[in-house]
Amino acid sequence: MNTELLGIITTYLITLLIGIPLGIYLAKVFAGEKVWTDFLLPIEKIIYRLSGIRQTEQMNWKQHMKAMLTINSVWLIYGFFVLINQDKLPLNPDGNPGQTPDLAFNTIISFVVNCNLQHYSGESGLTYFTQHFIIMFLQFVSAATGIASAVVLFKAFREKSVSQLGNFWEFFVKSITRLLLPLSIVVALILTFNGTPSSYEGKDQYISLQGDTIAVSRGPAAAMIAIKHLGTNGGGWFGVNSSHPLENPNYLTNMVELIAQVIIPIAMVIAFGYFIRRKKLGWIIFGVMTFGMLLLLIPTISSELGGSPAIAQLGVSQHTGAMEGKEVRFGPAASAYWSTVTTIISTGSVNSMHDSTMPLTGALQLLGMMINSFYGGCGVGILNYFIYLIIAVFISGLMVGRTPEFLGHKVEAREVKIAALITLLSPFLILAGTAAASYVFGNYGDADWAVKPANWLNNPGFHGFSEMLYEITSANANNGSGFEGLGDNNIFWNISSGIVLIFSRFLPIIGPIAIAGLLGQKKYIPESAGTLRADTITFGIMTLAVIVVLTALSYFPALALGPLAEYFTMLK
Template sequence: MNTELLGIVATYLLTLVIAIPLGKYLAKVFAGEKVWTDFLKPLENGIFKLSGINPKEEMNWKQHMKALLTINLVWLVYGFFVLIYQDKLPLNPDGNPGMTADLSFNTIISFVVNCNLQHYSGESGVSYLTQHYVLMFLQFVSCATGIAAAVVFFKAFRDKTSVKLGNFWDFFVKSITRLLLPLSLIMALILAFNGTPTSYEGKDQFISLQGDTVNVSRGPAAGFIAIKHLGTNGGGWFGANSSHPLENPNYLTAMVELIAQVIIPIAMVIAFGYFIRRKKLAWMIFGVMTIGMLLLLVPTLSSELGGNPAIAKMGISQATGAMEGKEVRFGPAISAYWSTVTTIISTGSVNSMHDSTMPLTGTWQLLGMMINSFYGGCGVGMLNYFIYLIIAVFISGLMVGRTPEFLGHKVEAREIKIAALITLLSPFLILAGTAIASYVFTNHGDAAWAVQPKNWLNNPGFHGFSEMLYEMTSSNANNGSGFEGLGDNNVFWNVATGFVLILGRFLPIIGPVAIAGLLGAKKYIPESAGTLKTDTLTFSLMTFAVILVLNALSYFPALALGPLAEYFTMLK
């Protein structure tokens, strides 16, 4: 057991060893300073020339958001039709069928918004062409979209007063050429040399020890799995995701995949501090995020390593911890760590089945996605945290009797209204969505449009409610993991989560960027003795308190009806 915990500590420390210098590097890249990857400039210039883009043309925040939303709409339309007609297109050696319209609607939105909520099973639901030229493509560009939006936010606070916030396409392309492609290449090579398939051949066949003929799906999976983690996407090449021995062959690859999904979110926090020349502020933000992560990780470890008390009452030894739904190769400790980082970050990949975790673990998984800012996704984690920070600035300003300020810019009614709307959006989408699903499940079992909701849940009662709550929470948080006791490939869930996905992705990007753009355009106010400092321990604790209070008020009743009720019932 001590060795398992040591593996977690080693994994996290290696993550920091990579993420901190990576953050400094990203700050230089996006500031236009000289870096060792400048040899890629000819490639980038060629892309801009072919596209007719002038990367030196400055944009304000509205122009940035227009470019972001327009290109995402193009990807959505393109992918929707490819998914429907994939059975008529090449690179489909296993003969996988085309998707229904509602499943294609859900899938393409999910990958465009960096969620990868998979209502299909990876190896049997899509062709090799779709996996690579739609889904893997979107894993690159959706991640780059989040990073580019975060850099716009950075630019608003770099100069004292500015409406010129760089060029979206410049940030977007550099996110791919200078960051995602090189790291994906390195990670894909590690996976390939450890047994992850990389060929375009169809299913392989072998005879099992019992004499059964077994067909095993293969395909060029290594590159897909690399960007799935580096881009905090999470969609599996195989239906079992990183529980599959070809997607995650051994403990080394488990460590690599865990490190990969955390390094860019942490690096973006560090990059923020170096980019705006306020390193202390970045380290304080990183400290709050890390404390939040630990407060979710430690009780998760305790739940999973302690085993199931109901089984313990039967006199059955649980020396190995709660092993239901876990990989025997890895054990419960690293699965607990994985389930924590994959839910606080918007990755959503799994190396164990979340539906089988202990009830309290389910509580922490849900809470991590509800908060959605302890590191968070690539770029968007900082944007989500910024909303809490602005609310903390407003409350603190009221407490000391001053007009709230952030980095020399007055925070006024317009910015607070935007922050309040974004803060209310997530609880509304999650709770209203879960309420509608519960109503449909309870009252419309025979409705044709509901597609037999009575068959949704393998686990009725408190756990069934948790499954529906988890699906809506995961969709809103752009996470993509699930309590897979839920039958989700039907019209209701495909359409309902599709709308939650798109609203939960783009409004929390537009809101923080709009606030940053509005603040950046205001007259800079030099610091004085009465200025509220946002890079202190006191203010960091204030922000942390705001995060806890807002999320407790929003979500405690729903958590009490689901995983907490299940936990106390299990004890009884």
């Protein structure tokens, strides 16, 4: 077997060996059962006392969402003012300037919503102070927000009928103390011992082989890189993210960072089944997600290993695959695997440049973000999948002539309307946002207010459209990766993508929680011979079909104008 493929398989198997037991552990943590990390209880009690949290106080779904939105609003305001004044704050050895208001607007929204879309380069756009007390802080709390929100959904289906769904702040704190922080310490130590910087010194200098003096950025990067992957955040300490040799020094760190970004999304799916005492349902959901991942991963690997037929026609050997924009240290197969998991999971980190991938790969990366529920981000992956599941329940119920039910609760008009609105939200934001960008590009090419849209694109035509489509899709999916041929640090992109980021983060959290809260408080209906079971392979296939059909209907025309047109042009 090709050693590159063996590396991918090994990485995924190790991910499962960690992710599945981690899911069982998380189910016990959030159910309040005894676990080995209970020695952290005194620390958590101190946090509750200092914060004025009454962790035993029960909340309904509306109170959970109020708490979530309130604290996120505080982080947004705090971070905005710190970013525009970062040049006046300490821990700035390289003398980096403060961000402009439009860039700070985009940056703080991006990190509050767990997207980490970066319209700046980490070395010059931030200081050590803001990297720590804004970026790294938000990478912990935004991931914990998603996990805590998912646990609210878990609680709604644990008992037969319930309106009180635990305490948001307890779930939030435990997400950090019992999960994110301990794992981050382990990953950060591995990175540090493999050469990732962990000091507070400024730029270093060295003389290159050509005799040039090169300034190399440093800083306490290892800690931030650990949580950026574990929290499915993705923002890079360095501008080129994990393709930078200091952020990702070798193949071992490449494997560690790949494993880190996948284990919690997988664990949350397993935790759902164990938490609500329906293990089979958890495994069915995991199976559908894994099959969906493979449908995207296998063609991606084939595309990247195959390389460009245009180059092959010139008589150049393509046995190395498509290497443009990739690291020789990792190769096209490892980069293909990374590009798939980082887009389906909403991490958004990269170990190669997505703008340089083959057109078919670009289409599959976009599809992964448009679906946004094959594993998905920390906590929010299972929330996104839940919307598809409710629609599948509704359609299946109509097909068999019964009132749709999910886990003993009737799915009625109100729940279906919420699911339909959330389902339509992503296509609206992506297609309307891309259409607006295309209109501005085509009609205001010399406009100073958008910093000359004619200069946005290094690649006009089909690929230029793909770059704009990717930017909006990445923002909508809370992903943060990009086709970096697009010049995006300008007023138009900073404001427009910032607006997409807000709506695409909070409404897809509120919607599933509202549905779960409404269903949870309904009268429980015992299963009978006519009950449509959600924990069967047949229903899993039905859910996958719903995902495929809705995605195709929503996005195929846009994909046909961009990456698919580029692909067929390349073949011609």
